[in-house]
Amino acid sequence: MRRFAALALVLLLDSACGSLAAGSGATSGATAAVEPTITSSDVALGSAMQHISQQLGITDITSIDIGPASDHLAGEKGDQVSFTFDASSGQPLIKSEWEAFVATGVLRDQAAVAGSTPIVGITLSNGTTVNLTGIDHPKITETAVSKGVVSSALDDMGLQLVSFQVAQMDSGVAVSVTARTGDVAGWGVKFGNDAVSRVFGDINGYEGTYLEVDDAQGDPEYVSAYAARAAHGSGWISDTLRPYDDTNGFGDTLPFP
């Protein structure tokens, strides 16, 4: 199960600017997970993002701001979602970014159905910006995921399950799996290129998929993440695995002589 804040967030209406803010003071204990502060000029969008954030169990994102498209997205009519991450949380940044794309994709589609202010893009704290207008995606079909099936797939690759987290969203599931191997290179050679499909099958069917493979010490060696509604994928592999990369790659660079 995903972690949730010890206490529910309290929505605070900022009377000065008419915005909806999610107060962050409702936490206790030094080790308590902290939900992000959510601000929005649109009350409905702020509430919807709070709901999505709680479903995803987001605790490693410091703040989420929903506001009129600006800067690079200034030409679009609608709101953009901006994220600030907690670099000290210990969670890999790529996972926080994955949560951001999953959440924004869900919010975008929910806003479209509800007739709310359109969500036109996402901006991360490092300046990364993606325009999300006009993006379609195959139907989300997976409403549950079996831990047994995932464990079996990991077993077949000689991986040990470390964590299995399923976020039950309104219309599908986002699943995060962390596994471990004592032979990173050996695993990479045999399974690195198709590990994601072995574990999840068709990733288009989920709200999001996140697969992390750690070494025996628990340090990440491989990460592949996909947010289906935002149609955004990201990945990272360590120096150990890099020599085996590009054996099945669409992102091939030129065949440099």
Next chain:
Amino acid sequence: MWVLIAAGLSSTPAAANTSNFGGYIRDNTPGILYGTRASIKTPTTDINWGSGHAIFIARVDAELDGGGSGGLYQGGIGETGNQTELDGGMAGHCGYRDTWHRFHEQKNFTTSTVNYECQWFGPPAPGENDAYSVVQNGSDYWQFNINGSLKVVSLMNFSSANYLVAGDEFNNGVSSSFARQVSVAFGASGSTDWQRTSTLGGGGWYTISNDSCSVLPAGCNTDGLWSRGSLPTPFTVSHP
């Protein structure tokens, strides 16, 4: 012990490039390369993949290659056959699209770890002719635009490219000779030519009239079966 480790490393299978490229490459002989752009016309029919599991893209691309490392920033149109994923090898996965869709991909230039990101966008209409550009906009940020509308801004760890590409690519993950029949027009008459810029942000575009395919022949016609119209644009890149 050390002998055993060394022996293990020496038996490591080398990463193989399984792409089948067709198109044109321009190196940085004319000057520093801060971006490229061209119109790409979406075919009116999908590729007949048959039993083929593979991917196809037609794109503009800025790369920094060398020393066994490669960084890229590219975008255009693509589709995949029989639920083949758009992926970047081990480093990332982006699901499949079995009809023409716009896309963007990036790989940081690295000598150690690999970062990869991919992004599908919505589908163009059959026969639609759109201008795609990848441009360095300053401070190591690159951006991808469609018809002048910004789609992606990315913090990359390379500031300029040493190669620009306008062309096609098949990849089935197995063989660099895999291909299906396809024909894509670049810079169709009256639209954006294949151009380069040496200005941050994309001011000052120059139409590319000379290629560097003699330097990287496999990057222009990997299997020797591609046909390409002559430079400058408009030209069509086709595979039988």
